[in-house]
Amino acid sequence: MASQWNVYESFQALLQAGPYHLALEGVLVMCVLWLFTAKKKPSKMVRLTKKEEEDLLADWTPEPLVPQPPPLDHPNLHTRTVYGKAGQYVDLGTGQKLLNLATQSFLNMGERPEVEEAAVTCLHGYGVGSCGPRGFYGTTDVHLNLEERLAAFFNCEAAVLYSYGFSTSASAVPAYAKNGDIIYADECINFALQRGLQASRSRIVYFKHNDPDDLHRLLKEQAIADAKDQKRANATRKFLVVEGVYFNTGEVCALPELVVLRRQYKLRLFLDESVSFGTLGPHCRGITDHFNIPMTEVDLLMCSLELGAGGNGGFCVGTSFVVEHQRLSGLGYCFSASLPPMLAAASIKVVDILEEEGAGLVQQLQDTSTQMHRALTTLHTKVNITGAELSPIKHIRLNESSGDRQSDEAVLRQVVQKAEEYGVAVTVASYLSDREANAPQPSIRITVHKNLTDAQIDTARDALTHAFTDVLG
Amino acid sequence: MLSGGHGEVNPNSSWHSSRGAWLSYLAGVLALHLFLLSIPVLSIPSAWTLTNVIHNLANYLFLHQIKGTPWQLMDQGKARLMTAWEQIDYGQQFTTTRKFITIIPIVLFLLTSFYTKYEFNHFAINFLTLLLVLIPKLPQFHMVRLFGINKY
Incomplete structure (x- = not known):
């Protein structure tokens, strides 16, 4: 049973409490007082006076909107445009129908x-x-x-x-x-x-x-x-x-x-x-x-x-x-x-x-991819083709890099241009090379479409062979 | 639950600051104390010590033991390894909320000492639990895990 509370006794206890205890309580009371007076630590945001703000604004010279204008022959300033549907054949504005080996519609679904x-x-x-x-x-x-x-x-x-x-x-x-x-x-x-x-x-x-x-x-x-x-x-x-x-x-x-x-x-x-x-x-x-x-x-x-x-x-x-x-x-x-x-x-x-027809589609695509892979293996002595045989994406890379990304890409772009003249549309794989974790070596990315015929694969091989021979010698 | 919005990434940083939260906190401590006082077998000093100890343990558990947030944040896990105390006001020190939450256990300890008539056993228990909640609140211990306790 709790006893009756006696305020007098409590104060007596306070007076009789050992010095260690009073000292400790004193410290704690000081802590509380210190907390009351302590200044809030400024947040990381810096507050400026009106004058400082104006000084900073006066000092400021805006950077140009485009820091370093790219050279006029930068490839991104001259992108190619596809006119009409990107199907089996594409029109890049020349009126000539080019065999499309550049877009990734492997199953030609866009044409169904x-x-x-x-x-x-x-x-x-x-x-x-x-x-x-x-x-x-x-x-x-x-x-x-x-x-x-x-x-x-x-x-x-x-x-x-x-x-x-x-x-x-x-x-x-x-x-x-x-x-x-x-x-x-x-x-x-x-x-x-x-x-x-x-x-x-x-x-x-x-x-x-x-x-x-x-x-x-x-x-x-x-x-x-x-x-x-x-x-x-x-x-x-x-x-x-x-x-x-x-x-x-x-x-x-x-x-x-x-x-x-x-x-x-x-x-x-x-x-x-x-x-x-x-x-x-x-x-x-x-x-x-x-x-x-x-x-x-x-x-x-x-x-x-x-x-x-x-x-x-x-x-x-x-x-x-x-x-x-x-x-x-x-x-x-x-x-x-x-x-x-x-x-x-x-x-x-x-x-x-x-x-409905998945199995047939996949088989046809894989056969075409394998056929294309084999056709492209002997393109030129200075290039190699990477990727699995049954993969619809293939990369053609230079055997010997010049050591400079940009010049490699320029060479490949020339090849792409030549290939266009021979009737095949391909593209250089584009990377933000400074943002990629491990930027892949420059390459021409070939995509295989299910509906490619033997004749078209031969056309592609011949066009690319000629293009590479023209550029690389 | 997805939370935040209105420019606020982590609601854990701000809800402690509302006056309602302060009032609820004080009311909770008071209710606990009154409840303990109403138990016939407990003497008044025991009730005070129990109030203090339960408060401090709960304070430690909720502010310094449990990490992360009860809701899902869009901060990619930044608050995952932070205790609730460390999240208050996004880690800014000596804010009003932090001062309030620090002062409560001190005042409670002083009151408890008074009502337990400065008896040594009561004092020892109360003081140790006070240290348990005061030390992790020091600015010097922000994001510090002493001896790797409660690190992950």
């Missing part, structure tokens, strides 16, 4: 009348734009249908649709990987993924291109470091970011080995299928289909619809638990106007086509 018809029908019903981001009046049933179809196509629980291919992987990676995490990435991943890695603020570790052994070595090193600091390791997530078929090299990813490492080292595998979607595997599902690896072995699959699918936008598929996270965290999803419904309708049609 039913795809166009689906887009036009939708256009009449929905208009052009959706007038808002997905979470803000921009969602139509067409978007939801496409998401549902894509999820079903990949045997996954959910899909999320982006309105721009580039922002798909650039948004998806930083939605999961954060400050303090580690991302293992192939050194040749495409630029969109690199931007995603950069935006994630994670530690990025590049391993040698398509070399699981090098990745294994790095993972072992990390395992040793982890064993020393288990707490840190437990708080660190590890990601593995690779492409199915590398856009910058045309190599096919060594996925079976990576999947083993993923299990062994508990990595979160993010796979960019932009090139491989519709070009690999008996069901056109890309690299997982090609190696017959179940989707459960991949944590997130990112894909652009702008290459093989011949449309616009991009998507991610995976478990709904993983994918739905992007609806609030994928910046490209939250803050971009949604994909115009007509483009989504076109993509639904593309999924229809892939489901």
